[in-house]
Amino acid sequence: MAAVRADSYVSRAMTMLFKKTVLAGLQCHKRLWWQVHDRGAEELRESLVAQYRLREGSEVGRLALEYVPGGHLVERGDRSTAALLAETRAALAMPAISAVYEGAFSAMGATVYTDILERVDGGWALIEVKATTSLSKTEHLPDIAVQACVLRRCGVPVVRYEVMHLNRECQFPDLSTLFVREDVTADVAARLDDLEREIVEQTRVIAAPEPPPVTPGAHCAKPHECPFMARCWPPRPEHHVTTLYRVGPTKAESYVANGWHTIHDLPDSVKLSAIAARQRRAVRQGEMIVEHESLVDALALVDRPVAHIDFETVAPAIPCWPGCHPYDQIPVQMSCHVVQADGSATHREWLYDGHGDPRPEAARAILDACRGARTVTAYYAQFEQGCIKRVALAAPEHAAELNAIADGIVDLLPIVREHVYHPAFAGSFSLKKVLPALVPDLTYAGLDIAEGETAQVQLTRLLFERDMDEKERREIRDALLRYCQLDTWAMVALENRLRDLAQ
Numbered sequence: 084m085a086a087v088r089a090d091s092y093v094s095r096a097m098t099m100l101f102k103k104t105v106l107a108g109l110q111c112h113k114r115l116w117w118q119v120h121d122r123g124a125e126e127l128r129e130s131l132v133a134q135y136r137l138r139e140g141s142e143v144g145r146l147a148l149e150y151v152p153g154g155h156l157v158e159r160g161d162r163s164t165a166a167l168l169a170e171t172r173a174a175l176a177m178p179a180i181s182a183v184y185e186g187a188f189s190a191m192g193a194t195v196y197t198d199i200l201e202r203v204d205g206g207w208a209l210i211e212v213k214a215t216t217s218l219s220k221t222e223h224l225p226d227i228a229v230q231a232c233v234l235r236r237c238g239v240p241v242v243r244y245e246v247m248h249l250n251r252e253c254q255f256p257d258l259s260t261l262f263v264r265e266d267v268t269a270d271v272a273a274r275l276d277d278l279e280r281e282i283v284e285q286t287r288v289i290a291a292p293e294p295p296p297v298t299p300g301a302h303c304a305k306p307h308e309c310p311f312m313a314r315c316w317p318p319r320p321e322h323h324v325t326t327l328y329r330v331g332p333t334k335a336e337s338y339v340a341n342g343w344h345t346i347h348d349l350p351d352s353v354k355l356s357a358i359a360a361r362q363r364r365a366v367r368q369g370e371m372i373v374e375h376e377s378l379v380d381a382l383a384l385v386d387r388p389v390a391h392i393d394f395e396t397v398a399p400a401i402p403c404w405p406g407c408h409p410y411d412q413i414p415v416q417m418s419c420h421v422v423q424a425d426g427s428a429t430h431r432e433w434l435y436d437g438h439g440d441p442r443p444e445a446a447r448a449i450l451d452a453c454r455g456a457r458t459v460t461a462y463y464a465q466f467e468q469g470c471i472k473r474v475a476l477a478a479p480e481h482a483a484e485l486n487a488i489a490d491g492i493v494d495l496l497p498i499v500r501e502h503v504y505h506p507a508f509a510g511s512f513s514l515k516k517v518l519p520a521l522v523p524d525l526t527y528a529g530l531d532i533a534e535g536e537t538a539q540v541q542l543t544r545l546l547f548e549r550d551m552d553e554k555e556r557r558e559i560r561d562a563l564l565r566y567c568q569l570d571t572w573a574m575v576a577l578e579n580r581l582r583d584l585a586q
């Protein structure tokens with residue numbers, strides 16, 4: 084192994100840059116400055132979903148170590164950076180150690196922690212583990228390049244860079260192919276000189292008493308929306324061109340450059356899709372537009388009795404039931420309102436309470452709920468169809484019936500999208516936007532769980548956190564049941580409203 088420069092491992096109490104902050108600085112130096120100097124900012128507080136994703140990423144990272152076995156783990160705990168740097172240095176120097184996990188390195192005022200360093204011919208392979216199912220050049224390469232820069236300055240001879248991510252093709256119970264390793268050496272090496280200069284510049288930025296002046300622009304949304312948008316961007320006027328249906332950022336920018344800030348400003352000469360054109364008409368007229376004739380035809384597909392169905396799912400990164408791949412969405416909760424020809428409605432629901440494979444129970448719950456219905460609907464049916472088909476795979480005795488339900492689902496979303504536009508939709512046809520505009524009495528306000536991602540995190544906790552206390556478990560279950568029930572009750576109300584509009 085080539086000599087590692089000792090001075091590179093000197094602990095610097097004032098080191099302020101970490102991988103996360105350098106990456107923030109690559110987006111914008113003003114964001115970097117705030118992220119370092121205003122660490123407690125409200126905008127940086129992590130949501131329940133973000134915290135869960137971090138935990139999930141750590142679990143995947145820990146499991147990945149088993150696929151590069153025989154290494155030495157530098158346990159972080161609450162130890163000082165100096166201790167972690169020293170242990171890493173000692174591990175690298177021991178020829179018997181074939182890999183170092185979670186090693187610490189510090190140089191140029193930046194400290195990084197590497198996932199895996201594997202000893203290979205001529206030096207080390209730096210492996211960054213990602214809990215995604217594919218390589219993202221825009222996100223993963225800068226991430227590994229920051230570490231690579233610091234290691235290069237530390238004198239660690241890295242001869243290969245790899246991203247190790249989950250393999251979507253892997254199927255439980257055979258997890259031998261759970262990870263894919265992609266060699267990104269050329270892409271990473273090409274970035275190092277520029278990135279090293281950038282890190283040096285970033286240390287100057289954070290040493291300044293004030294944030295640098297940066298004009299907000301397209302960079303604020305790349306690769307992700309900056310958490311400080313509200314500080315830099317003035318509030319946008321109602322019906323801003325960015326709310327035009329399916330407008331991309333480049334197109335919206337070109338409208339603004341022409342002086343067209345809101346949808347009102349867009350002249351007729353600007354050609355739009357049929358839906359966006361309907362939106363422009365609705366905004367200009369200040370009222371809802373309904374395409375009566377075609378709406379009547381579309382509603383003919385919703386023959387009563389109709390079962391309005393909605394699922395909530397878990398999607399484990401590491402598959403745990405036969406035939407499942409990473410991130411397969413598996414339903415563990417269902418709500419269904421059945422509306423009879425006379426308009427009366429009944430409700431059925433199911434929330435999985437066990438710890439094993441939920442799909443056999445899901446199969447029975449779906450069939451019970453839909454029995455007798457002439458139509459089954461969902462809002463954005465693609466999702467429910469996928470859920471039912473995955474359940475069918477695990478319940479072969481009911482597969483034909485389940486697949487017939489999935490194939491026949493009528494989607495309410497395109498019925499709204501193709502025939503109705505209300506100015507309050509603001510360019511979106513999600514139920515959360517459509518419902519308050521069309522059925523203002525129904526609201527998700529006041530619910531403890533009011534959107535799908537939070538529901539998924541809480542369902543995952545119910546399923547896998549065995550030591551959760553009973554009171555919390557009951558509260559989460561109640562909140563989930565209320566949320567899912569409202570989703571299908573909303574569909575009942577929406578169906579009724581559409582029928583009224585078609586009169």
Ligand code: SF4
Nearest residue numbers: 111114299303309315
């Ligand atoms: S909103 Fe834009 S300009 Fe403001 S800190 Fe974020 S990236 Fe920088």
